[in-house]
Amino acid sequence: MSRLIKLHPLAACLAVTLPVLADEPVLNLPSTAVTDSRDPQRVDLATPTDAGSRLNLSALDTPASISSITASQIEQRNNLTVQDAVTRSPGITFIGNPGDGGTGLSARGFTGHGSVMTLFDGARLYTGAGTQTFPVDPWMVEQIDVIRGPASVLYGEGATGAVINVIPKKPWVGEVRNHLRLGYGSWDRQQLGLDSGGSLSERLSYRLTLNQQAGNGWVDRTDSRSLALSAAVRFDASEDLSFTLAHERGDAQPANYYGTPLIDGHYRNSLRKKNYNIRNDVQRYHDEWTRLTTDWTLTDHVSASNQLYYIKSRRHWRNAENYSWDAAREQLERQSYLQIRHNQEQIGDRQTFSFDHQLFGLPSRTLIGAEYNKVRFNVDSNRPYDDLGADYIDPWQPAAGWFHSNSPTRAQTLSTTHTFALFAENRLQLSERLSLVTGVRRDQNHIERDNLVDASRSDRSLQGGNWRAGLVFAVTDDLSLYGQYSTSEDGVDNLISLAPSQMHYHLTKARQTELGLKQRFWDGRGEWTLAAFHIVKNKLLVADPISHEAQQAGQQTSDGLEASVELALGQRWQLSANAALVRAKFNDFDELVDGTPQSRAGNRPANVPRRTANLWLSKSFGQQVEAGIGARYVDERYADTANSQSAPGYTVVDANIGWQLLPDVRLGLQLNNLFDRAYVASVFSGEQWVMGTPRSYFATVDYTF
Template identity: 80%
Template sequence: MSRHFKLHTLAACMAVSLPALAEQPQGKVLDLPSTAITETRDEQIVDLATPTQAGSRLNLSALETPASTTSITAEQIQQRANLTIQDAVTRSPGITSVGTPGNGNTALSARGFTGHASVMTLFDGSRLYTGAGTQTFPVDPWMVERIDVIRGPASVLYGEGATGAVINVIPKKPFAGEIRNHLRLGYGSWDRQQLGLDSGGSLSERLSYRVTVNKQEGNGWVDRTDSRSLALSAALRFDATDDLSFTLAHERGDAQPSNYFGTPLIDGHLRDSLRKKNYNIQNDVQRYHDEWTRFNTDWTLSDSVTASNQLYYIKSRRHWRNAEDYTWDPTREQLERASYLEIKHNQEQIGDRQSFTFDHSLFGLNSKTVVGAEYNKIRFNVDSNSPYNDVGGDYVDPWNPAPGGFQSRNVTRPQTLSTTHTFALFAENRTQLTDRLSLVTGIRRDQNHIDRNNLTNDTRVDRSLQGGNWRAGLVFAVTDNLSLYGQYSTSEDGVSNLISLSPSQINYDLTESKQTELGLKQRFWDGRGEWTLAAYHIVKKKLLVDDPISHEKQQAGQQTSDGLEAALELDLGHQWQVSANASVVRAKYDDFDETVGGAPQDRAGNRPANVPRRTANLWLNKGFGQTVDAGIGLRYVDQRYADTANAYSVPGYTVVDANLGWQVLPDVRLGLQLNNLFNRDYVVAAHSGEQWLLGAPRSYFATVDYSF
């Protein structure tokens, strides 16, 4: 423990030794016309030449980054009828949703790896550690300025839990200038209502602010699925000098989402007559409360040295009380309703990240280096009615289900309390080897210590898990607008979420992943178009497998993923714009055993659950003068399996969405969003092999935007 205390002290010293990184220079923007006015400021489209934090802390553009990245702007989110952040992210290459109520409806799949343990979500560059597979913030796109996606292993940037991808949600920031306000009123299908406000600007010469508030509610397309949410984001920026600034920000989310846990299959088939039936109990509870407070300091120490610090505090409270499983009993011709679960999460996290950026010379070559440290302390408490050993449940008529009430012989009580300390040192470097060739490298060392208390029997276990990752990539600029890259990177995941490892899981090492990736990126037609292509090979080792003799878990399994991803952005002229992408992945277990009913089962060669082979997205936009624009797009997701045995398959789907906008006055815009235009029945995710979560039927949502 003394070593851990020294690491803690070093983190604290670095946190207060210097404030933070200065404002980064603006890059070029893609010269694509925009007719939609959906923000309080003039929007800039992020293109391949725009510096972002998507794939590096070095503020490189996509053309300079040896990785597959995507940036999604607030304007694109609004235009494409995306109701959630996950909707927006899954329009980028190779990302699909595997969201269910149990994981907060926020889990994603990328490059053959699924869930919050392998696809990480950040907010403003910082990580909320996921407990028990659940993350409930952020989910409201109204507060979002941009979403950056880096695909493939990224533990060298953000630590364990980032083998598939990292999603960085960047909130709207204060800006200098005249105060501008944006008010939105919306109404749509199933009595969906929205009231949103976005306000920002300068309060004085050196003080600026940004406030967003969004309230939504609706009745839901499934019986008894009312929902409501309130999201708040507020930030105040003080420019103490031209070289030093401070930003205090606070975000809050309160949500009571739909209590829909899926539609059961009857004899293995989906019945359309059950599509809108709700089998959950009458006194269900789903309630999420999240708060995120940050203090950022940006400081330019000299022409060649800048510093950045972010101190943050995160709090999450979650409560579920539901009957979650509905199974068809052909003998009784009724559904057995079971899995009466009540779970409460109480999570707090305090952390600090300090980094320094140096522009310098290395062996006579132009070079840029970022070094830094990060510390987190996470307290995670779970109350539940575990051990969930109620036998059976009650039977309901599938076509006329009685709501009933929560029933369990197990009392909800405090179960576990864990405290996790994490400390990391990291560094990145970009060196210009020649006029056209650059080397981008990174290294990170993590120290994690977990203390877990079982509150039911007053026992305690603890474990230290160390991790180290690195990345090396070469980028060759064939021209100023065409780059070819190759990279090798490593990554680590926990066998489950780090802060909620069970007593048996806590003894295992972190899993290990290695990726080789090659890619091509190009801007063409004088910035009117761009395309990217990436090919990758990932090997993940130390998966948990069953010993065929003792049936105990061992870390001997392996999974591989091979894939291709392509994306195209194109301005065709005459106010026509096209955005398209597609991906193909071949993911399989090379070595994986699991015990079913006491007998070992070999899953080698099987595809992991919730991983489609092919995905594609298309969005076509057309402007009509300066006042009207329209868009239509499709989302395609291939067939998936619902289990590791590949015994249950989930059908693929293609869904078409559309939007229409009319700038009736300089400050007033009318909008109409149409989702699932052709009213397709489709499965978003599988709660189990015999219970599917369906997508919403055709719906509309009309908006009025007023800027003043």
């Protein structure tokens, strides 16, 4: 049945001495205000960004593979989630499922939240038990910055594959303007969105976004609903000092679909829309972020920024998660009756100082900073769980059933994690064409874990240190050649949810060598990038062949190429294309199978495709009509480290058209999976595939006033 949407109320590789200030161009922190919400933001290789450095460098000046995705690009390319948007950039693929909040990603051969970090407005939410549930709604997003490859020198452990920084919409100075969207589409999908902002007075400006969605789902019994709210107020105390208070909230009940089971190892299209979960399933996420940001220009050469933030997440699952085929019975056995609650709180502060100065008589920019976080993570669950006997169901006519378990849900663990970091970056202009970009970071982590079942306690301190150095040679003003060496660290699991048996392990170590080219041409109407990388990650957990206990002796390598091109062609054609080739493998990796070590050396890690590609082509017809079509390609991926099970590759085509009916009214139509391709979006297990959405439409009306 259709549900009416109810609108909630809106109410030292750097300078070892203090830098000597000189009359060089001032380094100002990027402003959080924009001038006009109607002007589409354009980000190219020459645009200063925080994607690959806090030094406010452009992509041409940064020795790393980075990209930025604007709000207009997200909307133009039919991206329903942040993950949809990110995976249209080079080499990033989606591997999410309900267990990780539907937000998991793979980059450069490394997978999951332990190696691909997500930030919100530069702040990191520490992932617990592999799950992160915010942000997912692109309506509140101004821009998404992606830095590929190890970035622990910028953001700490857990960033070997990539870092995704989601930047919310900011207040702007100017006339108050509003954007209202109404949308309706396949399976009763509904949207009501509002975006409002502008100046309230000479010194006070604001931004408010609200997006509420609901739908019945393309899989049986997968109703969903969500609310995303973002509110920010900026006070300009003076020309040199500003304060921004922001609060974001997300409430979500996503489609509770754990995948389509394989029958004798084979996919059956007749099961594509069947739901094998229980009738009283639960999947609810509540997230809140509150931030106070202070930007201060102390002098013409010194700037400071501080961000104080509080993050809260509440999550609840109650499901039967696994469905395996019993050939003898010719039925599915429904298993893993799990109930889990997460209660997570994080408070943190990040302080930075930026300097323009002379170093060894050369122009230089330096940033130094410190960051502190305290994270409390509480888990209630029914682990270890007893399913209360076998539950067999007909694959073609599955009985919904009810949640049942012999194991009570109870408080399990409470961990408190303290993290403290010191970091610094520098850009030294060695000559008119050559610059050196360096960075260093030192992390201290202390974890205290209480077992609330047996009252035992464990604690561990983990130290980390990372650095990078890169050279950028400006062949011309629009062509840069770069090379960099960087290091990174990941935990053997998420830091805030390490089990006692994992606490004595050290952080894994990774190092990367990267070379690349970036160029703007045709007077800025075209640009292309090319990057080649080699990553080695050590200290993976492997099984000791004698004791069968895990030890840190494994190694994984990843080599690859990434290329992208952006073209503004004649006759108002726009082309965006990228491709990536990754060869990742375990060099030394043993895992226990039924108590026996099995070598996986030479195998490809699970959920890592070798080839990916994206294409989007759009055309404007005068000032009133714009149409676009795009394709996304993902190669075959293995579902396990043994490389015995795999999911087929796919190509999915999307299209849209927009019509400016009146100066303030725009009509839009999005068509996703145009050719109704049955494809595997991600692999939940070797016996369950999370299938992609069938062909669908979504119509919108946008009114600006």
